Amino acid sequence: MRDDRKSMIEPQSGGRLAHDLGGFLEHLLCHGIDVSISKEETLKQPYEERTDALLLLLSAAGRGLLNVHAMRRASEQFNHEDYLKLSYYDRWLRAMVALCIEEGIFSEEEWLVKRQQVKRQSEAIQRRKSD
Amino acid sequence: MTEVQEFQIGQMVNVKSVCTNKHHRVPFYLKGKIGKVTEYLGLVENPESAAYSKYNLDVYPLYRVCFKQTSLWGGEQNGEIYADLAGKWLFEVEV
Numbered sequence: 001m002r003d004d005r006k007s008m009i010e011p012q013s014g015g016r017l018a019h020d021l022g023g024f025l026e027h028l029l030c031h032g033i034d035v036s037i038s039k040e041e042t043l044k045q046p047y048e049e050r051t052d053a054l055l056l057l058l059s060a061a062g063r064g065l066l067n068v069h070a071m072r073r074a075s076e077q078f079n080h081e082d083y084l085k086l087s088y089y090d091r092w093l094r095a096m097v098a099l100c101i102e103e104g105i106f107s108e109e110e111w112l113v114k115r116q117q118v119k120r121q122s123e124a125i126q127r128r129k130s131d
Numbered sequence: 132m133t134e135v136q137e138f139q140i141g142q143m144v145n146v147k148s149v150c151t152n153k154h155h156r157v158p159f160y161l162k163g164k165i166g167k168v169t170e171y172l173g174l175v176e177n178p179e180s181a182a183y184s185k186y187n188l189d190v191y192p193l194y195r196v197c198f199k200q201t202s203l204w205g206g207e208q209n210g211e212i213y214a215d216l217a218g219k220w221l222f223e224v225e226v
Contacts, residue, residue: 020159
């Protein structure tokens with residue numbers, strides 16, 4: 001069931017990329033995708049500032065490794081469900097990772113290894129805090 | 132590079148109905164629709180190639196095109212939508 005739904009909302013389904021949602025509401029709703037907009041104020045998180053700083057560095061003029069158009073291109077390749085589920089800065093992060101891998105700044109394997117490492121470290125810190 | 136304005140103000144144009152998973156600046160709801168050119172905005176950086184190259188030098192002519200709401204969504208709502216579209220996405224409507 002779930003797989004069936006996924007295949008309906010992959011980019012290119014009905015000729016649309018993930019961001020191209022104008023007039024698409026009924027299609028998303030009938031595939032059970034949450035399109036509600038939260039009206040709660042969300043607190044700024046430290047990682048969001050770091051994400052912003054990272055993008056500024058990566059796109060700095062002169063030695064810029066990526067630009068706003070490439071960032072858009074990368075986020076458009078998500079499927080509709082991920083695109084709508086991810087927060088603003090999570091989209092940025094995922095797009096930056098995809099572009100860094102594409103540019104050969106790091107490989108996908110290096111990224112996965114590093115991510116595991118950081119995850120284990122932060123879990124260890126959490127454990128120490130709760131002890 | 133010589134500036135070539137392909138479409139004139141007031142001219143009716145059709146938006147190409149091309150689907151691609153490459154980065155492009157045409158929303159799905161305008162594809163295949165007919166609108167009227169209201170303004171020529173000149174040459175701008177081509178974001179469709181800039182999205183693939185940080186050394187992009189390509190530019191394209193941009194037009195402001197007016198679409199009737201009813202022609203996009205049906206129904207009877209009044210009003211228009213204006214969209215800035217590249218010449219490469221438009222073609223002349225035979226009158």
